[in-house]
């Protein structure tokens with residue numbers, strides 16, 4: 362019924378664009394108009410019950426996409442549907458179907474106890490009493506909000522406030538939950554808690570989750586599918602493992618030897634840096650580290666080692682460089 | 694029905710938010726009382742010089758002082774209500790959060806402001822008025838119907854006050870310095886509400902204009918209803934007309950601003 366567009370797209374974007382007109386002062390009474398393509402012809406579909414990560418560096422266009430999906434921003438071009446609804450035309454109708462959490466903003470009432478904000482949601486979304494109570498109890502339990510309900514929001518820590526905001530977004534049983542940088546600024550424990558909650562929510566309720574982040578671990582621990590956006594363009598859409606291949610990313614093995622030695626020979630890994638007895642070896646992210654470590658341990662006096670994951674910025678930078686190369690190839 | 698309960702909850706929240714700041718309330722009561730005393734002695738000197746100035750006798754003039762002190766915070770005459778917060782939300786872009794909720798922006802802030810006003814009527818209005826009534830001879834009416842009419846005029850004045858401040862706050866979508874606009878509006882409020890001096894004492898065209906401006910609905914008009922110096926119905930019509938006109942203007946500006954946020958991203 363909701364998947365009106367066929368092909369299972371509960372959320373469906375077809376060549377969606379958002380162009381901002383930015384006016385910049387260039388002198389007294391003079392200004393210059395410039396266009397910023399925040400989202401540049403993006404197409405994707407998300408099926409009901411999927412958990413998708415939307416990742417990209419700062420200014421990539423993540424928040425702009427989320428805002429269009431909530432209806433608070435109108436696309437400049439393309440077609441956009443969420444649960445069969447055109448978000449910007451029927452923002453209020455859509456509001457009952459979606460939950461939204463903006464990491465850097467809050468829907469909670471600043472100087473009042475947390476529970477007051479929830480009572481407001483109860484009225485605002487006209488949640489039947491029994492359902493409100495059941496959902497609240499569940500969120501309180503899973504997000505560990507029991508001791509916080511009577512605390513004014515301004516006294517909550519960032520992590521506590523984020524958990525409070527997530528609960529507020531879920532009391533009306535939305536089909537879709539959008540989270541824009543839900544873990545930004547949180548400590549490790551709070552991050553882990555938020556991630557675990559999202560996994561449970563998806564498993565138990567089948568809630569479709571779309572989260573933006575620039576933290577690769579959010580995606581690793583929560584989402585099976587990842588979309589990479591940079592400069593408003595979709596660079597990759599698929600499983601996380603494939604992302605590393607697509608970016609031909611490399612992991613780094615840091616090896617501490619008993620003494621200074623010439624560079625280790627262990628193809629396909631290659632030494633990229635030597636500093637006294639410590640050596641850095643790069644190897645393809647698609648390769649397993651275990652055999653490599655075994656081989657080095659057998660041939661060298663190994664004292665200590667650690668493996669560093671590729672960071673997303675590097676992966677994306679590499680992907681982007683390759684795409685740019687493709688375009689150049691097309692021209693010449 | 695459902696909508697009514699939402700805005701009732703928002704109003705209750707508005708009441709409680711202000712109720713949490715007890716020290717600020719106590720300081721406000723103190724300020725209103727001291728300010729009332731200063732004005733009271735000034736008025737006594739004035740009315741000694743010119744009895745029946747502005748058509749009031751001295752007891753009426755003193756009643757004017759203490760009622761206007763009681764209404765000062767209620768009416769947010771000098772600003773300092775919801776508008777600072779709304780301006781801040783516009784400036785930071787948090788206003789976007791308000792837009793995806795299934796609630797109306799103007800009604801939401803109106804409900805919250807009425808809740809605030811009710812708290813300030815009780816928390817900041819009663820004590821200065823009782824103090825004034827004990828310390829001076831006031832011309833307070835005995836007829837409960839007059840008090841009822843006064844409360845209706847206060848409610849209408851409050852809606853006018855809200856509508857003005859809502860317009861001013863929305864200007865922050867276009868102005869670099871939204872708070873500056875709010876301060877300017879606060880200055881107009883101080884002067885044109887009749888808070889410093891009854892508008893009746895201003896002669897000629899200046900007085901005519903001052904009495905016709907919406908700010909007179911905040912203090913001058915309700916006090917005149919209490920003092921029996923103005924027709925009740927005429928006052929309600931005056932206040933109601935301004936309330937409707939300004940709320941409608943607020944609606945228009947709200948939809949223009951919303952379109953701007955939705956299209957240009959703020």
Ligand SMILES: Nc1ncnc2c1ncn2[C@@H]1O[C@H](COP(=O)(O)OP(=O)(O)O)[C@@H](O)[C@H]1O
Nearest residue numbers: 381397399419420421422423424425957958959
């Ligand atoms: N309201 C706006 N007006 C002009 N430019 C904007 C506006 N919102 C976002 N942008 C620009 O669009 C691009 C994408 O921004 P955003 O979606 O916030 O990125 P992200 O969330 O991925 O960090 C940035 O270059 C940003 O400066």
Ligand SMILES: [Mg+2]
Nearest residue numbers: 423424541542
């Ligand atoms: Mg962002």
